[in-house]
Amino acid sequence: MTVPGGRLVATVKLSTDRDVARARQAVSRAFDDLKARAIRKTRFVTAVSEIARNAVTHGRGGEMSIFVHDRPPGVSVICSDNGPGIENTEQAMSDGFSTGRSMGKGLGGARRLADTFELVSSPGSGTVVRMSGTA
Amino acid sequence: MSNAVGIYAVEDVLLVSIKDDITDSDVIELQDGLSEEVVRTGARGVVIDISALDIVDTFVGRIFAQLSGVAKLLDAETYIVGMRPAVAMTLVELGMTLPESNMALSVSQALRRIRANRTR
Protein backbone atom coordinates (compact mmCIF):
# COMPACT_ATOMS: atom_id res chain seq x y z
CA MET A 1 0.00 0.00 0.00
CA THR A 2 1.32 3.46 -0.78
CA VAL A 3 0.24 6.93 0.11
CA PRO A 4 0.29 9.53 -2.68
CA GLY A 5 3.08 12.02 -2.19
CA GLY A 6 4.49 10.23 0.85
CA ARG A 7 7.84 8.56 1.40
CA LEU A 8 7.81 5.29 3.33
CA VAL A 9 10.29 5.78 6.17
CA ALA A 10 9.59 2.79 8.40
CA THR A 11 7.46 -0.28 8.82
CA VAL A 12 6.94 -1.56 12.35
CA LYS A 13 5.61 -5.02 13.17
CA LEU A 14 3.10 -4.86 15.98
CA SER A 15 2.88 -7.84 18.28
CA THR A 16 3.92 -6.70 21.78
CA ASP A 17 3.79 -3.51 23.81
CA ARG A 18 7.50 -3.03 23.04
CA ASP A 19 6.44 -2.68 19.39
CA VAL A 20 3.91 -0.03 20.35
CA ALA A 21 6.79 1.94 21.87
CA ARG A 22 8.80 1.34 18.69
CA ALA A 23 5.99 2.71 16.54
CA ARG A 24 5.84 5.83 18.74
CA GLN A 25 9.60 6.32 18.46
CA ALA A 26 9.62 5.92 14.67
CA VAL A 27 6.83 8.48 14.25
CA SER A 28 8.53 10.82 16.75
CA ARG A 29 11.70 10.70 14.71
CA ALA A 30 9.78 11.51 11.53
CA PHE A 31 8.35 14.62 13.22
CA ASP A 32 11.78 15.59 14.54
CA ASP A 33 13.18 15.34 11.02
CA LEU A 34 10.47 17.72 9.86
CA LYS A 35 11.35 20.09 12.73
CA ALA A 36 7.73 20.03 13.81
CA ARG A 37 6.49 21.91 16.86
CA ALA A 38 6.16 19.87 20.05
CA ILE A 39 2.39 20.11 20.15
CA ARG A 40 1.99 18.78 16.60
CA LYS A 41 4.30 15.88 17.36
CA THR A 42 2.80 14.98 20.72
CA ARG A 43 -0.75 15.03 19.38
CA PHE A 44 -0.05 12.73 16.49
CA VAL A 45 2.32 10.36 18.31
CA THR A 46 -0.33 9.97 21.01
CA ALA A 47 -2.87 9.04 18.34
CA VAL A 48 -0.34 6.55 16.90
CA SER A 49 0.12 5.04 20.36
CA GLU A 50 -3.63 4.51 20.70
CA ILE A 51 -4.12 2.75 17.38
CA ALA A 52 -0.91 0.70 17.68
CA ARG A 53 -1.98 -0.53 21.11
CA ASN A 54 -5.42 -1.27 19.76
CA ALA A 55 -3.87 -3.45 17.04
CA VAL A 56 -1.83 -5.34 19.65
CA THR A 57 -4.49 -5.83 22.31
CA HIS A 58 -7.65 -6.20 20.21
CA GLY A 59 -6.30 -6.95 16.75
CA ARG A 60 -3.99 -9.93 17.41
CA GLY A 61 -1.07 -7.86 16.18
CA GLY A 62 -0.43 -6.25 12.84
CA GLU A 63 1.81 -3.80 11.10
CA MET A 64 2.25 -0.06 10.82
CA SER A 65 3.75 1.76 7.85
CA ILE A 66 4.97 5.30 8.37
CA PHE A 67 5.18 7.90 5.59
CA VAL A 68 6.70 11.36 5.53
CA HIS A 69 5.18 14.09 3.34
CA ASP A 70 6.92 17.27 2.28
CA ARG A 71 4.08 19.38 0.93
CA PRO A 72 2.50 20.15 3.26
CA PRO A 73 5.00 18.76 5.78
CA GLY A 74 3.51 15.97 7.82
CA VAL A 75 3.40 12.28 8.62
CA SER A 76 0.83 9.64 7.78
CA VAL A 77 0.50 6.06 8.96
CA ILE A 78 -1.36 2.98 7.85
CA CYS A 79 -2.01 0.48 10.62
CA SER A 80 -3.51 -2.87 9.78
CA ASP A 81 -4.27 -5.68 12.22
CA ASN A 82 -5.18 -9.37 12.02
CA GLY A 83 -8.07 -9.10 14.41
CA PRO A 84 -11.72 -10.02 14.22
CA GLY A 85 -12.65 -6.61 12.86
CA ILE A 86 -15.09 -4.13 14.29
CA GLU A 87 -18.81 -4.53 13.77
CA ASN A 88 -19.96 -1.02 14.51
CA THR A 89 -17.10 1.36 13.73
CA GLU A 90 -18.99 4.52 14.68
CA GLN A 91 -19.81 3.07 18.09
CA ALA A 92 -16.21 1.93 18.57
CA MET A 93 -14.98 5.46 18.05
CA SER A 94 -17.37 7.10 20.47
CA ASP A 95 -15.87 8.02 23.83
CA GLY A 96 -16.71 5.59 26.58
CA PHE A 97 -17.16 2.59 24.33
CA SER A 98 -14.96 -0.27 25.42
CA THR A 99 -14.77 -3.98 24.84
CA GLY A 100 -11.89 -4.59 27.21
CA ARG A 101 -10.47 -3.05 30.29
CA SER A 102 -9.73 0.35 28.74
CA MET A 103 -11.75 3.46 29.36
CA GLY A 104 -12.74 3.53 25.72
CA LYS A 105 -11.16 6.83 24.83
CA GLY A 106 -8.51 5.34 22.55
CA LEU A 107 -9.98 5.22 19.06
CA GLY A 108 -12.17 8.29 19.44
CA GLY A 109 -9.22 10.13 20.95
CA ALA A 110 -6.97 9.15 18.06
CA ARG A 111 -9.56 10.42 15.61
CA ARG A 112 -9.68 13.78 17.39
CA LEU A 113 -5.91 14.10 17.62
CA ALA A 114 -5.17 13.24 13.97
CA ASP A 115 -5.81 15.72 11.18
CA THR A 116 -7.28 13.05 8.93
CA PHE A 117 -8.57 9.73 10.17
CA GLU A 118 -10.10 6.83 8.30
CA LEU A 119 -11.01 3.44 9.72
CA VAL A 120 -12.02 0.52 7.52
CA SER A 121 -13.19 -2.65 9.19
CA SER A 122 -15.73 -5.38 8.95
CA PRO A 123 -16.23 -8.50 11.03
CA GLY A 124 -13.74 -11.20 10.04
CA SER A 125 -11.41 -9.05 7.98
CA GLY A 126 -9.28 -7.09 10.42
CA THR A 127 -9.09 -3.35 10.80
CA VAL A 128 -7.13 -0.77 8.81
CA VAL A 129 -6.61 2.73 10.15
CA ARG A 130 -5.07 5.47 8.03
CA MET A 131 -4.41 8.80 9.61
CA SER A 132 -2.21 11.82 9.10
CA GLY A 133 -0.94 14.76 11.06
CA THR A 134 0.64 17.96 9.75
CA ALA A 135 3.99 18.94 11.16
CA MET B 1 11.64 -3.53 37.42
CA SER B 2 12.84 -2.41 33.97
CA ASN B 3 15.25 0.49 33.76
CA ALA B 4 12.60 2.72 32.17
CA VAL B 5 11.44 3.50 35.69
CA GLY B 6 13.41 4.41 38.81
CA ILE B 7 12.07 4.62 42.37
CA TYR B 8 14.17 6.46 44.96
CA ALA B 9 13.35 7.04 48.61
CA VAL B 10 14.14 10.57 49.81
CA GLU B 11 13.37 10.74 53.51
CA ASP B 12 9.69 9.77 53.72
CA VAL B 13 8.89 10.49 50.08
CA LEU B 14 9.26 8.16 47.11
CA LEU B 15 10.56 9.83 43.96
CA VAL B 16 9.60 8.06 40.77
CA SER B 17 11.38 8.98 37.56
CA ILE B 18 10.10 7.75 34.23
CA LYS B 19 12.10 7.62 31.00
CA ASP B 20 10.57 8.41 27.64
CA ASP B 21 10.73 4.93 26.12
CA ILE B 22 8.41 3.38 28.70
CA THR B 23 6.21 0.49 27.57
CA ASP B 24 2.77 -0.54 28.80
CA SER B 25 4.24 -3.45 30.79
CA ASP B 26 6.72 -1.08 32.47
CA VAL B 27 3.79 1.07 33.55
CA ILE B 28 1.91 -1.93 34.92
CA GLU B 29 5.04 -3.08 36.74
CA LEU B 30 5.39 0.40 38.19
CA GLN B 31 1.84 0.26 39.46
CA ASP B 32 2.47 -3.01 41.31
CA GLY B 33 5.98 -2.15 42.44
CA LEU B 34 5.15 1.31 43.71
CA SER B 35 2.31 0.31 46.02
CA GLU B 36 4.50 -2.39 47.57
CA GLU B 37 7.30 0.12 47.98
CA VAL B 38 4.96 2.60 49.68
CA VAL B 39 3.98 0.00 52.26
CA ARG B 40 7.53 -1.32 52.69
CA THR B 41 9.08 2.11 53.30
CA GLY B 42 6.10 3.67 55.04
CA ALA B 43 6.35 6.61 52.65
CA ARG B 44 4.01 9.52 53.28
CA GLY B 45 4.33 10.96 49.81
CA VAL B 46 4.95 9.90 46.22
CA VAL B 47 6.27 12.24 43.50
CA ILE B 48 6.11 10.97 39.93
CA ASP B 49 8.32 12.97 37.59
CA ILE B 50 7.06 12.74 34.02
CA SER B 51 9.09 15.62 32.57
CA ALA B 52 10.90 13.18 30.26
CA LEU B 53 7.65 12.00 28.69
CA ASP B 54 6.78 13.29 25.21
CA ILE B 55 3.62 11.25 25.20
CA VAL B 56 0.99 10.32 27.73
CA ASP B 57 -1.80 8.40 26.06
CA THR B 58 -5.08 7.13 27.53
CA PHE B 59 -3.49 3.95 28.87
CA VAL B 60 -0.65 5.66 30.72
CA GLY B 61 -2.99 8.46 31.83
CA ARG B 62 -5.38 5.93 33.32
CA ILE B 63 -2.59 4.18 35.23
CA PHE B 64 -1.41 7.52 36.61
CA ALA B 65 -4.92 8.26 37.84
CA GLN B 66 -5.05 4.83 39.50
CA LEU B 67 -1.59 5.25 41.07
CA SER B 68 -2.79 8.38 42.85
CA GLY B 69 -5.86 6.54 44.11
CA VAL B 70 -3.94 3.51 45.35
CA ALA B 71 -1.29 5.60 47.13
CA LYS B 72 -4.02 7.65 48.78
CA LEU B 73 -5.58 4.47 50.19
CA LEU B 74 -2.14 3.63 51.59
CA ASP B 75 -1.96 7.10 53.20
CA ALA B 76 0.62 8.56 50.82
CA GLU B 77 -0.05 11.83 49.02
CA THR B 78 0.83 11.57 45.35
CA TYR B 79 1.96 14.32 42.96
CA ILE B 80 2.49 14.04 39.24
CA VAL B 81 5.05 16.66 38.24
CA GLY B 82 6.70 18.18 35.21
CA MET B 83 4.05 17.53 32.60
CA ARG B 84 5.03 19.18 29.33
CA PRO B 85 2.67 21.75 27.76
CA ALA B 86 2.12 19.63 24.65
CA VAL B 87 1.24 16.61 26.81
CA ALA B 88 -1.19 18.66 28.93
CA MET B 89 -2.95 19.98 25.82
CA THR B 90 -3.18 16.52 24.30
CA LEU B 91 -4.60 14.97 27.49
CA VAL B 92 -7.25 17.69 27.66
CA GLU B 93 -8.13 16.92 24.05
CA LEU B 94 -8.47 13.25 25.02
CA GLY B 95 -10.78 14.23 27.86
CA MET B 96 -8.31 12.91 30.47
CA THR B 97 -7.97 15.74 32.95
CA LEU B 98 -6.92 13.53 35.90
CA PRO B 99 -9.26 15.33 38.32
CA GLU B 100 -8.33 13.05 41.23
CA SER B 101 -4.57 13.51 40.88
CA ASN B 102 -2.46 16.24 42.45
CA MET B 103 -0.26 18.00 39.96
CA ALA B 104 2.84 20.13 40.53
CA LEU B 105 5.22 22.08 38.35
CA SER B 106 8.41 20.54 39.67
CA VAL B 107 9.72 17.97 42.12
CA SER B 108 10.71 20.69 44.60
CA GLN B 109 7.27 22.29 44.48
CA ALA B 110 5.66 18.91 45.12
CA LEU B 111 8.00 18.23 48.04
CA ARG B 112 7.17 21.65 49.53
CA ARG B 113 3.46 20.93 49.25
CA ILE B 114 3.78 17.47 50.81
CA ARG B 115 5.75 18.95 53.71
CA ALA B 116 3.29 21.82 54.16
CA ASN B 117 0.31 19.47 54.20
CA ARG B 118 1.92 17.16 56.74
CA THR B 119 2.75 19.89 59.22
CA ARG B 120 -0.74 21.33 59.00
Add this chain to the structure above:
Amino acid sequence: MPNRSDGKGLEIIEDDFDAVVNDWIEMQKDEGIQRTDLFSETEIHEQTRSFLRAFIHGIRAGGSVTDFSLEHKSWQELRDVLDDITRERIGRGVPAGEMAGFVLALKEPVFNRLREHYGKKVDTMLDEIVKFGSVVDELALFTNQQFIIEREQVIERQRDEMLELSTPVVELWERVLTIPLIGTLDSVRAQEVMENLLEAIVRHRAEVAIVDITGVQTVDTQVAQHLLRTAAAVRLMGAECIISGVSPKIAQTIVQLGVDVGDVTTRSSIRTALVHAFETVGYTITRRGGEAEQFV
Protein backbone atom coordinates in the same frame (compact mmCIF):
# COMPACT_ATOMS: atom_id res chain seq x y z
CA MET C 1 27.90 20.68 -24.97
CA PRO C 2 24.29 21.64 -25.48
CA ASN C 3 22.24 19.27 -27.46
CA ARG C 4 21.84 21.34 -30.60
CA SER C 5 19.16 19.11 -32.03
CA ASP C 6 17.02 20.18 -29.12
CA GLY C 7 15.80 23.29 -30.82
CA LYS C 8 16.77 26.40 -32.62
CA GLY C 9 15.28 28.45 -29.82
CA LEU C 10 18.08 27.45 -27.53
CA GLU C 11 20.73 28.04 -30.18
CA ILE C 12 19.41 31.53 -30.69
CA ILE C 13 19.53 32.28 -26.99
CA GLU C 14 23.13 31.12 -26.77
CA ASP C 15 24.44 32.80 -29.88
CA ASP C 16 22.59 36.02 -29.42
CA PHE C 17 22.61 36.15 -25.63
CA ASP C 18 22.98 39.90 -25.04
CA ALA C 19 20.52 40.89 -27.72
CA VAL C 20 17.90 38.43 -26.43
CA VAL C 21 18.36 39.81 -22.92
CA ASN C 22 17.87 43.35 -24.19
CA ASP C 23 14.82 42.46 -26.26
CA TRP C 24 13.32 40.53 -23.36
CA ILE C 25 13.74 43.53 -21.11
CA GLU C 26 12.25 45.80 -23.81
CA MET C 27 9.35 43.39 -24.01
CA GLN C 28 8.83 43.60 -20.25
CA LYS C 29 8.76 47.38 -20.61
CA ASP C 30 6.18 47.26 -23.40
CA GLU C 31 3.95 44.98 -21.38
CA GLY C 32 4.16 47.39 -18.50
CA ILE C 33 5.54 44.72 -16.18
CA GLN C 34 9.03 46.06 -15.86
CA ARG C 35 8.89 47.46 -12.37
CA THR C 36 11.46 50.22 -12.46
CA ASP C 37 9.63 51.50 -9.41
CA LEU C 38 10.58 48.37 -7.50
CA PHE C 39 13.81 47.25 -9.16
CA SER C 40 16.78 49.15 -10.59
CA GLU C 41 17.80 48.65 -14.22
CA THR C 42 20.83 46.72 -13.03
CA GLU C 43 18.73 44.37 -10.93
CA ILE C 44 16.35 43.72 -13.80
CA HIS C 45 19.31 43.02 -16.10
CA GLU C 46 20.86 40.72 -13.54
CA GLN C 47 17.62 38.74 -13.00
CA THR C 48 17.05 38.39 -16.73
CA ARG C 49 20.61 37.32 -17.45
CA SER C 50 20.85 34.83 -14.60
CA PHE C 51 17.58 33.29 -15.73
CA LEU C 52 18.81 32.79 -19.29
CA ARG C 53 22.19 31.58 -18.11
CA ALA C 54 20.56 28.99 -15.86
CA PHE C 55 18.46 27.93 -18.82
CA ILE C 56 21.54 27.32 -20.97
CA HIS C 57 23.31 25.53 -18.11
CA GLY C 58 20.30 23.27 -17.73
CA ILE C 59 20.55 22.21 -21.36
CA ARG C 60 24.28 21.60 -20.95
CA ALA C 61 23.61 19.45 -17.90
CA GLY C 62 21.47 17.23 -20.06
CA GLY C 63 18.05 18.83 -19.77
CA SER C 64 15.84 18.20 -22.73
CA VAL C 65 13.69 20.85 -24.36
CA THR C 66 11.82 18.31 -26.46
CA ASP C 67 10.63 16.35 -23.43
CA PHE C 68 10.78 19.30 -21.11
CA SER C 69 10.28 18.47 -17.46
CA LEU C 70 11.30 21.05 -14.91
CA GLU C 71 11.47 18.31 -12.27
CA HIS C 72 14.56 16.83 -13.97
CA LYS C 73 17.75 17.27 -11.95
CA SER C 74 19.50 19.16 -14.74
CA TRP C 75 17.12 22.05 -14.17
CA GLN C 76 18.05 22.49 -10.52
CA GLU C 77 19.85 25.78 -11.18
CA LEU C 78 16.95 27.14 -13.22
CA ARG C 79 14.49 26.21 -10.49
CA ASP C 80 16.66 27.92 -7.90
CA VAL C 81 17.00 31.07 -10.00
CA LEU C 82 13.25 31.17 -10.61
CA ASP C 83 12.71 30.60 -6.92
CA ASP C 84 15.00 33.51 -6.03
CA ILE C 85 13.49 35.86 -8.58
CA THR C 86 9.99 34.98 -7.41
CA ARG C 87 10.85 35.46 -3.76
CA GLU C 88 12.52 38.78 -4.45
CA ARG C 89 9.56 40.01 -6.47
CA ILE C 90 7.05 38.97 -3.81
CA GLY C 91 9.19 40.69 -1.21
CA ARG C 92 8.77 43.93 -3.14
CA GLY C 93 5.07 43.48 -3.72
CA VAL C 94 4.83 42.31 -7.34
CA PRO C 95 1.40 40.74 -8.05
CA ALA C 96 1.08 37.16 -9.32
CA GLY C 97 0.04 38.05 -12.87
CA GLU C 98 3.13 40.14 -13.46
CA MET C 99 5.33 37.34 -12.23
CA ALA C 100 4.16 35.03 -15.02
CA GLY C 101 4.27 37.96 -17.47
CA PHE C 102 7.96 38.39 -16.75
CA VAL C 103 8.64 34.85 -17.93
CA LEU C 104 6.18 34.91 -20.82
CA ALA C 105 7.78 38.06 -22.22
CA LEU C 106 10.72 35.87 -23.29
CA LYS C 107 8.57 34.33 -26.01
CA GLU C 108 8.42 37.21 -28.41
CA PRO C 109 12.15 37.97 -28.76
CA VAL C 110 12.84 34.31 -29.44
CA PHE C 111 9.84 33.90 -31.74
CA ASN C 112 10.92 36.94 -33.75
CA ARG C 113 14.33 35.45 -34.25
CA LEU C 114 12.93 32.07 -35.22
CA ARG C 115 10.75 33.82 -37.79
CA GLU C 116 13.76 35.65 -39.23
CA HIS C 117 15.82 32.51 -39.29
CA TYR C 118 13.37 30.15 -40.98
CA GLY C 119 11.67 32.65 -43.26
CA LYS C 120 9.61 30.58 -45.67
CA LYS C 121 10.07 27.20 -43.94
CA VAL C 122 6.81 27.68 -42.10
CA ASP C 123 6.40 24.11 -40.85
CA THR C 124 9.81 23.94 -39.17
CA MET C 125 9.30 27.41 -37.78
CA LEU C 126 5.94 26.48 -36.28
CA ASP C 127 7.45 23.34 -34.77
CA GLU C 128 10.18 25.35 -33.12
CA ILE C 129 7.76 27.99 -31.90
CA VAL C 130 5.47 25.40 -30.38
CA LYS C 131 8.39 23.61 -28.75
CA PHE C 132 9.94 26.72 -27.27
CA GLY C 133 6.57 28.22 -26.39
CA SER C 134 5.55 25.22 -24.31
CA VAL C 135 8.81 25.37 -22.38
CA VAL C 136 8.24 29.03 -21.54
CA ASP C 137 4.65 28.25 -20.57
CA GLU C 138 5.81 25.60 -18.15
CA LEU C 139 8.34 27.99 -16.64
CA ALA C 140 5.60 30.59 -16.22
CA LEU C 141 3.39 28.02 -14.54
CA PHE C 142 6.23 27.09 -12.23
CA THR C 143 6.81 30.70 -11.18
CA ASN C 144 3.11 31.03 -10.59
CA GLN C 145 3.09 27.99 -8.32
CA GLN C 146 6.18 29.23 -6.51
CA PHE C 147 4.46 32.54 -6.13
CA ILE C 148 1.44 30.93 -4.50
CA ILE C 149 3.59 28.80 -2.18
CA GLU C 150 5.63 31.83 -1.13
CA ARG C 151 2.49 33.89 -0.58
CA GLU C 152 0.98 31.17 1.57
CA GLN C 153 4.09 31.13 3.70
CA VAL C 154 3.93 34.90 4.10
CA ILE C 155 0.27 34.68 5.11
CA GLU C 156 1.00 31.83 7.54
CA ARG C 157 3.83 33.82 9.11
CA GLN C 158 1.71 36.93 9.46
CA ARG C 159 -1.11 34.89 10.97
CA ASP C 160 1.29 33.42 13.51
CA GLU C 161 2.64 36.83 14.37
CA MET C 162 -0.85 38.25 14.72
CA LEU C 163 -1.94 35.41 16.97
CA GLU C 164 1.12 35.87 19.09
CA LEU C 165 0.56 39.60 19.34
CA SER C 166 -3.07 39.10 20.25
CA THR C 167 -2.32 36.73 23.12
CA PRO C 168 0.40 38.30 25.24
CA VAL C 169 1.20 36.61 28.52
CA VAL C 170 2.18 39.10 31.21
CA GLU C 171 4.03 38.36 34.43
CA LEU C 172 2.15 40.25 37.17
CA TRP C 173 4.24 39.08 40.07
CA GLU C 174 6.74 36.34 40.57
CA ARG C 175 4.95 33.06 39.83
CA VAL C 176 1.76 34.93 38.81
CA LEU C 177 0.87 35.32 35.12
CA THR C 178 -2.06 36.82 33.31
CA ILE C 179 -3.32 36.57 29.77
CA PRO C 180 -5.91 39.24 28.92
CA LEU C 181 -8.24 37.97 26.21
CA ILE C 182 -9.78 40.47 23.84
CA GLY C 183 -12.34 40.02 21.06
CA THR C 184 -13.52 36.62 19.96
CA LEU C 185 -12.20 33.27 21.06
CA ASP C 186 -12.48 30.74 18.24
CA SER C 187 -10.86 27.33 18.43
CA VAL C 188 -7.65 28.36 16.61
CA ARG C 189 -7.15 31.27 18.95
CA ALA C 190 -8.11 29.20 22.00
CA GLN C 191 -5.43 26.68 21.04
CA GLU C 192 -2.89 29.48 20.67
CA VAL C 193 -3.87 31.01 24.01
CA MET C 194 -3.45 27.66 25.72
CA GLU C 195 -0.08 26.99 24.13
CA ASN C 196 1.33 30.44 24.94
CA LEU C 197 0.06 30.28 28.49
CA LEU C 198 1.39 26.78 29.22
CA GLU C 199 4.80 27.61 27.81
CA ALA C 200 4.93 30.80 29.87
CA ILE C 201 4.04 28.78 32.98
CA VAL C 202 7.10 26.61 32.41
CA ARG C 203 9.30 29.61 31.61
CA HIS C 204 8.27 31.62 34.69
CA ARG C 205 7.68 28.64 37.00
CA ALA C 206 4.30 30.20 37.55
CA GLU C 207 1.92 28.84 40.17
CA VAL C 208 -1.08 30.93 39.20
CA ALA C 209 -2.35 31.87 35.76
CA ILE C 210 -5.13 34.44 35.48
CA VAL C 211 -7.13 34.25 32.27
CA ASP C 212 -8.91 37.58 32.08
CA ILE C 213 -12.02 37.63 29.91
CA THR C 214 -13.08 41.24 30.57
CA GLY C 215 -12.46 42.02 26.90
CA VAL C 216 -14.17 38.95 25.47
CA GLN C 217 -17.29 39.98 23.59
CA THR C 218 -19.56 36.98 24.01
CA VAL C 219 -19.32 33.83 26.04
CA ASP C 220 -21.30 31.00 24.50
CA THR C 221 -21.05 27.27 25.19
CA GLN C 222 -18.08 26.92 22.89
CA VAL C 223 -16.10 29.79 24.38
CA ALA C 224 -16.90 28.47 27.88
CA GLN C 225 -15.60 25.04 26.84
CA HIS C 226 -12.38 26.59 25.52
CA LEU C 227 -11.87 28.41 28.80
CA LEU C 228 -12.51 25.29 30.87
CA ARG C 229 -10.12 23.26 28.74
CA THR C 230 -7.45 25.91 29.23
CA ALA C 231 -8.05 25.76 32.97
CA ALA C 232 -7.80 21.96 32.90
CA ALA C 233 -4.49 22.08 31.00
CA VAL C 234 -3.09 24.68 33.40
CA ARG C 235 -4.00 22.40 36.31
CA LEU C 236 -2.29 19.43 34.64
CA MET C 237 0.89 21.50 34.50
CA GLY C 238 0.69 21.91 38.25
CA ALA C 239 -0.48 25.54 38.36
CA GLU C 240 -3.81 27.07 39.34
CA CYS C 241 -6.00 28.79 36.77
CA ILE C 242 -8.26 31.68 37.67
CA ILE C 243 -10.78 32.98 35.17
CA SER C 244 -11.30 36.65 35.90
CA GLY C 245 -13.53 39.31 34.40
CA VAL C 246 -16.65 37.21 34.78
CA SER C 247 -19.33 39.91 34.57
CA PRO C 248 -22.78 39.36 36.13
CA LYS C 249 -24.16 38.91 32.62
CA ILE C 250 -21.56 36.31 31.69
CA ALA C 251 -22.15 34.50 34.99
CA GLN C 252 -25.85 34.30 34.18
CA THR C 253 -25.19 33.12 30.64
CA ILE C 254 -22.88 30.37 31.86
CA VAL C 255 -25.47 29.08 34.30
CA GLN C 256 -28.28 29.31 31.76
CA LEU C 257 -26.19 27.38 29.24
CA GLY C 258 -25.79 24.68 31.85
CA VAL C 259 -22.00 24.76 31.65
CA ASP C 260 -20.41 23.06 34.64
CA VAL C 261 -17.30 25.00 35.60
CA GLY C 262 -16.36 22.31 38.13
CA ASP C 263 -13.78 23.55 40.61
CA VAL C 264 -12.24 26.19 38.38
CA THR C 265 -11.67 29.41 40.34
CA THR C 266 -13.57 32.36 38.90
CA ARG C 267 -13.49 36.04 39.89
CA SER C 268 -15.40 39.08 38.70
CA SER C 269 -12.34 41.25 38.20
CA ILE C 270 -8.63 40.89 37.63
CA ARG C 271 -8.17 42.81 40.88
CA THR C 272 -9.93 40.23 43.02
CA ALA C 273 -8.21 37.48 41.07
CA LEU C 274 -4.85 39.03 41.90
CA VAL C 275 -5.69 39.06 45.59
CA HIS C 276 -6.44 35.35 45.39
CA ALA C 277 -3.20 34.78 43.46
CA PHE C 278 -1.15 36.62 46.09
CA GLU C 279 -2.61 34.39 48.77
CA THR C 280 -1.69 31.30 46.80
CA VAL C 281 1.93 32.35 46.33
CA GLY C 282 2.19 33.53 49.93
CA TYR C 283 1.75 37.31 49.94
CA THR C 284 -0.77 39.66 51.54
CA ILE C 285 -1.27 43.30 50.63
CA THR C 286 -1.39 45.77 53.51
CA ARG C 287 -1.75 49.57 53.48
CA ARG C 288 1.29 51.40 54.76
CA GLY C 289 1.02 53.44 58.00
CA GLY C 290 -2.10 54.25 60.04
CA GLU C 291 -4.35 51.35 60.81
CA ALA C 292 -2.62 48.95 58.38
CA GLU C 293 -5.93 48.18 56.68
CA GLN C 294 -5.88 44.97 54.71
CA PHE C 295 -7.07 44.99 51.13
CA VAL C 296 -7.75 41.30 51.32
